[in-house]
Amino acid sequence: MVRRVWIAFIALVVTLIVGTAGLMVTEHLSLARAIYLTVQTVTTVGFGDIEPQTDAGHIFLIFMMLSGVGVMLYFAGLLMAFLIEGQLAGVYWRRKMNKKIQQVQDHVIVCGAGRVGRQVVYRLRKEGAQCVVIEQKEDLANELIEEGFLVINSDATHDETLIMASIEKAKGLISALPEDALNVFVTLTAKGLNPNIQVVARMDHPESEKKLLRAGADKVISPATLSGWRMAMSMLKPISVEYLETVIHDHNIEIEMVELKIDEGSCLIGETLLTSGIKQQTGAMVLAILRGDQVISNPSAGDQLSQGDLLIVLGLRDQLHRLEKLAANLSNCKT
Template identity: 40%
Template sequence: MDASGRRLRAAILLLLATLLVGVAGYQLLEGWSALDALYMTVITLATVGYGETHPLSSAGRVFTIALIMTGVGVLTYGVTAATAFVVEGTLTNLIGRRKMEAEIRKLCDHIILCGIGETGRHIAEELSKTHVPFVVIDNDSDRIKSLEKIGRLLSIAGDATQDDILLRARILQAKGLIAALPQDRDNVFVVLTARALNPNLRIVSKAIGPESQPKLAKAGADATVSTPVIGAMRMASELIRPTVVSFLDTMLRADGGSVRIEEVTLPPRSTLVGRKLREAAIYEQTGLLVMAIGKGQVYEFNPSPEFQLQEGDGLIVCCSPEQLARLRALAVAA
């Protein structure tokens, strides 16, 4: 809860405490019933001037003076706190937070991104550009807010190593998780927790130290990515094969930066299963050329038109999100 929210809560508590003191005071000093004492307290604090419920004793009048002075201060503080709560956007943020939580509860087959530091920020941009549904988890609300320049993202402020936070992110319904926290030990904890909650989840983790990769694999990560190694390979490629690097960069920036190399796996009942590649008419229906076909760790690069498609084949193509959607629709057609 932010400062304005805490001030508003304090004001409400002070008001309730003043009401209780007023009721108790009139009951003890004047012997009134609870209803009469409450009525007198309310009209005194509200300064509406309806007059005394019953004639007051001297002690009762002194108590009323003190109650009025205290009540005016409490009400003034409450109005100030309530105004700040609305003006500073806390109320709007609260409504937006509840709306976001409702959207998160509807997620299915999504990605959970844990950590939005330097690495996580670029991952969020990539997922957003390619229209992949995802939810961000980070314990720094300011970092989450800084992602607004990317667009409106679903997010949860909390510790990704905690079961309840991952469950709020619907880990049981997710298809994948990315552990991109700045420390390897934190990523190990995230992987362990996520794997225990969802054994079928595909988990990819960032790894900084080379000694962390086998530990992450034992913890349950399906794949690890060493950011120092990837950076070093990119630097070498810029010198050795600059045209290829330039092509890939252009591809990433083309059409709003949404063109990617993607894969679509053929399900058992797909109408493409059993057909030759030329009979599948993939190019005619989607505008895509199949660059390679993979199954497990075996790949057929530049497959011929006579290649026969089988269940479980992964079609690897270079496409936009719209073309990918058309290919997926074609592949799952039964």
């Protein structure tokens, strides 16, 4: 609609310019009088205080009446529809949203808000992560806007769309589009615009995994594989799966799994899991230690922690908060 209004406005301006120039040539009027008579004609006011004196002027004004009045009515109709339908307000809110998107940083871009993408953005919101959604279908985009998400109603495969989503400042991108080829294209485009961005891509067909990894995806997820595994485990180990579902989905239980990196200066450097006090002081449980390419699963109490280690920790929310303070608090370091 906005584009149509602009086209009609440009056509009206061109009509006024042509009409003014034509009257100046045929009737030898001054610029001001030519503009005045042109506006009179296209607006159908017709005061009659200026009359054409030549046949050429009469003929020219006939064409002006037939074409100019039509352009003027078309523009007025579009403008009224634009205002009545509330699209002016929509433009205002889109500009406001675009300003907010330009200001975000360290956010996650989610491409596609279908069945998979919508669950992704809901989970990101629950975890307190800032996200920007790119969805091409207008109805889906409007639904998420009403729910308070930052949404760009456009095609995620276009460079300008990802740039509009501030991809240069984003920490990650999740491509949840319904076709593997589109996810490959988005991954290639995202890595080209921001080589350091972490990309998680959806795949439907197993043969697409290698293509997505070659395109630069850091992780490839198959919703069908995960759903199949969960259904099978629900049949074979129903109690275990029910417990996991309770932990994950029950809002009254705040058990979470986090990644904690041991940075330079941390009190945990050089300590073993036993002497670090992680279990004793926080109650959190270290499930694994990632050290470069090495993964130490179910570490023992004697495993020593080093700078740069990434701890996979499970615990209640307040336990994890205490662990973060323990890892960063220099005043508690042993001397």
